[in-house]
Amino acid sequence: MLNPVMKSGPxxxxxxxxxxxDVKFVSERVEQFAGQVARRLSGALTEDQFKPLRLxxxxxxxxxxxxxxxxxxxxxxxxxxxxxxxxxxxTYDKNFGHFTTRQNLQLNWIKLVDVPAILRxxxxxxxxxxxTSGNCIRNVTADQxxxxxxxxxxxxxxxxxxxxxxxSLHPEFVFLARKFKIxxxxxxxxxxxxxxxxxxxxxxxxxxxxxxxxxxxxxxxGRIPYIAHVMSEFVEREDILVYLEAVLRVYNQDSRRDxxxxxxxxxxxxxxxxxxxxxxVDREFQELKAMGTLQxxxxxxxxxxxxxxxxxxxxxxSDTIPEAGADFANWVKTNISKHKAPGYAIATITLKxxxxxxxxxxxxxxxxIADLMDAFSVGEVRVxxxxxxxxPHVRKKDLPVIFAKLKELDFxxxxxxxxxxxIACPGLDYCDLANARSIPIAQNIxxxxxxxDRQHQIGELKIKISGCINACGHHHAGHxxxxxxxxxxxxxxxxxxxxxxxxxxxxxxxxxxxxxEHEIAGAVERVVNVYIxxxxxxxxxxxxxxxxxxxxxxxxxxxxxxx
Amino acid sequence: xxxxxSGLQMLTSNRxxxxxxxYRKGAGWVLTLAEGEVYATQAAADAALAAANAELxxxxxxxxxxxxxxxxxxxxxxxxxxxIIRAAGPTVHPHTGKQAGQYQ
Numbered sequence: 001m002l003n004p005v006m007k008s009g010p011x012x013x014x015x016x017x018x019x020x021x022d023v024k025f026v027s028e029r030v031e032q033f034a035g036q037v038a039r040r041l042s043g044a045l046t047e048d049q050f051k052p053l054r055l056x057x058x059x060x061x062x063x064x065x066x067x068x069x070x071x072x073x074x075x076x077x078x079x080x081x082x083x084x085x086x087x088x089x090x091t092y093d094k095n096f097g098h099f100t101t102r103q104n105l106q107l108n109w110i111k112l113v114d115v116p117a118i119l120r121x122x123x124x125x126x127x128x129x130x131x132t133s134g135n136c137i138r139n140v141t142a143d144q145x146x147x148x149x150x151x152x153x154x155x156x157x158x159x160x161x162x163x164x165x166x167x168s169l170h171p172e173f174v175f176l177a178r179k180f181k182i183x184x185x186x187x188x189x190x191x192x193x194x195x196x197x198x199x200x201x202x203x204x205x206x207x208x209x210x211x212x213x214x215x216x217x218x219x220x221x222g223r224i225p226y227i228a229h230v231m232s233e234f235v236e237r238e239d240i241l242v243y244l245e246a247v248l249r250v251y252n253q254d255s256r257r258d259x260x261x262x263x264x265x266x267x268x269x270x271x272x273x274x275x276x277x278x279x280x281v282d283r284e285f286q287e288l289k290a291m292g293t294l295q296x297x298x299x300x301x302x303x304x305x306x307x308x309x310x311x312x313x314x315x316x317x318s319d320t321i322p323e324a325g326a327d328f329a330n331w332v333k334t335n336i337s338k339h340k341a342p343g344y345a346i347a348t349i350t351l352k353x354x355x356x357x358x359x360x361x362x363x364x365x366x367x368x369i370a371d372l373m374d375a376f377s378v379g380e381v382r383v384x385x386x387x388x389x390x391x392p393h394v395r396k397k398d399l400p401v402i403f404a405k406l407k408e409l410d411f412x413x414x415x416x417x418x419x420x421x422x423i424a425c426p427g428l429d430y431c432d433l434a435n436a437r438s439i440p441i442a443q444n445i446x447x448x449x450x451x452x453d454r455q456h457q458i459g460e461l462k463i464k465i466s467g468c469i470n471a472c473g474h475h476h477a478g479h480x481x482x483x484x485x486x487x488x489x490x491x492x493x494x495x496x497x498x499x500x501x502x503x504x505x506x507x508x509x510x511x512x513x514x515x516x517e518h519e520i521a522g523a524v525e526r527v528v529n530v531y532i533x534x535x536x537x538x539x540x541x542x543x544x545x546x547x548x549x550x551x552x553x554x555x556x557x558x559x560x561x562x563x
Numbered sequence: 564x565x566x567x568x569s570g571l572q573m574l575t576s577n578r579x580x581x582x583x584x585x586y587r588k589g590a591g592w593v594l595t596l597a598e599g600e601v602y603a604t605q606a607a608a609d610a611a612l613a614a615a616n617a618e619l620x621x622x623x624x625x626x627x628x629x630x631x632x633x634x635x636x637x638x639x640x641x642x643x644x645x646x647i648i649r650a651a652g653p654t655v656h657p658h659t660g661k662q663a664g665q666y667q
Contacts, residue, residue, distance in 0.1 A: 041580065043622040061625065063649050064660055065582035094659050109659065111581045357655050428645060429653035436644075439655045489643035 011379030013078050016161045016307045018126045025168075026123050029130055033057045034116035041113070056136065056174075058129030059115060062432045066110040069132040070122060074142035074160040074184070075103035075383040079370040082381060084125040086366035092118055097366070099351065099359040101423060101474055102181070103141050103383040104132055108430050130168065135176045137167035137248075141183045143191045144382040147308060148392040150340035151187035153203045153211060158305040159240070160184040162296065163201070166241050173248050177255040177263040180248070181220075193385060193501035195219045195228045196477055198265045199247055206234050213240050217247050218269035218277070221471035225507045226266040229274035231281055237301065239285075242294045246284035250277065310341075311378040311393055317343025324400035330414040330452060331403055345399060347377075347391040348384070349406060350421050353413040354446035357439050358424045359387030365409050376402055385474075386423055386462075388416065419461040419528070420446040423474055427467030427484060428491070434467035436484025436491035437517075441465055444521040449528075458528060461541045464499070477501035479542045480524060481508040493520040497527070497553055498545045506546075511554050526556040568631050571639070572608040573599050574615060575649070576627040584649055584661070585624055587611055592624060595661060596650040601632060601639055 018026070033053070040050040054060075058069040070085065077085075085105055089097045092114045093107040100106055110118070122128055132139055140160045147155040163182060167173065173180070185192045186203035194200035195216060202214040213235045219228030235243045251265045254272075269277045288294060319342045321332055337346040349369070352358050361369070369389065373381050376398045377391035384390060394402060406412035415421045422445060425431065427438030442465055449455055464478030468485075475481035481496035492514030499508030515523050528541070530553050535544045545553065573596065574587035585592035586599030593599055602608035608629050615627040631642040641647045652660015 041622065043620065047619070047625045061577055061582060063645070064584060064652060065577075094656075096656075108653075109582075113580050428648055429655050434645075437648075437654065439653075443655070486644075489645075491644055 009374065010080050011374045012080075013378050013380035014307065014309050014311055015076050015078060015157075015380065016073075016304070022126070023123075026126075026128050026130075029057075029128065030116065030119040030123050033119060037112060037116055052134065055134040056131065057115075057119070058132035059110070059112075060133060060432070062108065062430055063428070063434075064430065065108065066112055066115075067430070068107045068110045068115065068118065068129060069100070070105045070107070070127060070129050071132045071139045072103050072105060072127075072383050073164050074140055074146070074157050075144050075385075076146075076157065077381050077383065078125075079373040079379045079381070081125045081127055082366050082370040082373065084121060084127070086363040086370070088118055088121055089366070090363040095364075096360055096362045098357070098426065099361065099383050099387050099389070101385050101387065101425070101472060102132075102139055103144075103385055104139055105383070106426070108426075133179075135178050135180075136174055137170065137176075137180045137182060140164050140167070141181075141192055141197075141385060143185045143187060144384040144390045145191060145337065145346055145392065146186070146382075147310060148339055148344075148346050149187060150338060151189055153186050153205055155305075155308050155310075156184040156186040156201075156203055157308050158301065159201065159203065159213075161304050161307070162241070162301070163244065166244070173252060176248075176252055177257050178260070180251070180265065182244075188503060190501070190503040190505075191384075193474070193477060193505075195505035196221055196225075196474070196501055197228060198251075199244065200228060201240070201244075204234065210236075212236050213243075215240075215243055215247070217281075218266045218274070219505075220264055220266040221474060221476045222264070223261055223469045224267065225471070225476040226270060227505050227507065228266075229269055229277070231274075231278055238295045238298070239289060241296050242288045243281075243285055245294055246281045246288055249284050249288075250280045254280070313341040313344060313393070314395070315342075317395060318397060319343050321345070321396045322400055324403065327407075327412075327414070328400055328403050330456070331412060332399065332414075333456070334414045334418060335416045336399065339393070341393075343396055345394050345396050347394045347399065347402060348416040349389040349391065349411050350413050350416050351388055351411060352415060352421050352446065353410050354415075354420050354450040355443055356410070356446075358422055358442050361389075361411075365411065368405065368409055369411075372402060372405055386421065388421070414452065415455060417460050417462070418455045419449045419458050419463060420455060421462070422446060423462075423464040423478070425466050425473035427465075427473075431467060431472075433470060434484065435469075435486035436467050436493065438465040438467040438473055438482075438484060441482060441484070441493060441517070441520055445524055448521050448525055458532070459540055461528070461531075462500075463524070474501060475499070476507050477505070478508060479540075479545070480527060482520065482524075485514055487514070491517050493517070495520075495523060495527070495557060497550060498542065500542055504542075509550055511550065511557060515557075523557040526559060527553045530556045568608070568629055569605070570642075571632045571634070572602045572605075572629045573632050573639075573641075574602070574608070574611045574627055574629055575599075575646075576615065576624040579622055579625050587615060587627075590614065596641070597638070602629075
């Protein structure tokens, strides 16, 4: 039994609130899908007819049961919403949920007959599952430090919210050739994997000091990974929706529809070339702009921005983090980031204590985190694409008590950005598409590197594991990437080195033949040992790999296997 | 799931209302692989799949498909890891899935 967190009640954070239109829209959509479920159960709809409808509402049929993917727009949740997710997991599922690499939450044991009730409960807290699957514009993601970090030009969430509204049931883009993922960032340090998105917007300042948007397109992982190309270095504020619409329109019109593996925008751009893509987008942009119907009025931008107003930060706080023992000091070293307000910090809660399932949280853990949000972080938490949670606005003086409570939850691992902070997709343990398990591999590697001194000695090292070529575990962008494959019904794991999803984006290089389930953690360890032996002062794993190349790592990785 | 299968086979699907994994037995379905029917010939397997496909109009189950099994230690186990996990539940959460005896 966890001790309760002292609190004064739910705190309403500054985030977007549904207006009358949103309430009506979501409510109508819930009842529409409830009707579709009823028609499926009665036989009025066949499975083939129903499947695209359920996918557009985030409902999959996975390996064991239905899975419901709940949208967390740009990763922002209120404590009220997190408590509702905990309640739904407790009432309709098996008491836990899984935070994903698109900043969403997945529930793995849902019954079809319960889905209408779940959607009504979600609507009560301004949440839904719309467009979390299917060939449409998916949940918009953003930097998890938005509105808190001093690195950003401005909070990217207002733009992310505007894009969410523009892309929700957009009549022209509801049935695209394939899914389409958009991310928004505003800081030089890219925490949102912008260059691996179908389209990404980075808030920038031009030479004249004016704020606008850099737009990239054509990035992606999956079977054929690509890094995005810049479509425009600077789009004026009022033109951003016109420009995004132009990119989508060119994609929708010109993308292939004859081969499921060649239907993403990355394939189109790399087939016609980025120059030709920019030409087509610009032509479309000029036509749309001349129509004058999609310009973003400043008062509308201001109205949305007002929802995300910074909380009232206390003044006069000490800017020093209190001392609270060695464990706490280690946690501060890795999990605390600089906040824009004096006396405040950003706290990353890694859901990655070695041995845990990356991204999983029980209903009880979610409830206690909601209490921590209310007591210490203005009622707000962020879900990260690295499957962690972030308390964005925490007073430094409160960090010791937060750490103590996280220890009770087993969520106090001091490992953010270290080798045990591993991204792993659900893999063959849950996913109908997977070829191999991801989670047990992540657990084995995390246990192998559990020693904290060793983790800190290794430093920043991002391992990302996918159970199939669809790359939900972002293996292409891992400093060490691992791809699970199926060889005659047996799981094997390929290593890739040198990927990055940050501002220095790169695609990992495949090392060679796969390792067995029992060999892969040892191979990773030998790769890491090469890094330790070869690194120069200040070099991360990625830097050393980029300097010396694959050869020594490969020789070490296969050394014991061949012996 | 059109595949080139051979040897012993079984037939699986999911219950429409709940999503529960089902295994074919006779003209009906059971909840555990151990209780399911094993088809020793391709003709028997194909006939079972055809019968199930014909029953899809009842809207009780979805997505029936055949998979390979083999004899092991006096019992029947799936050949592929995917079906082993589907029959038992996630290897990382032993309190969930069929391995936990949570049949509904």
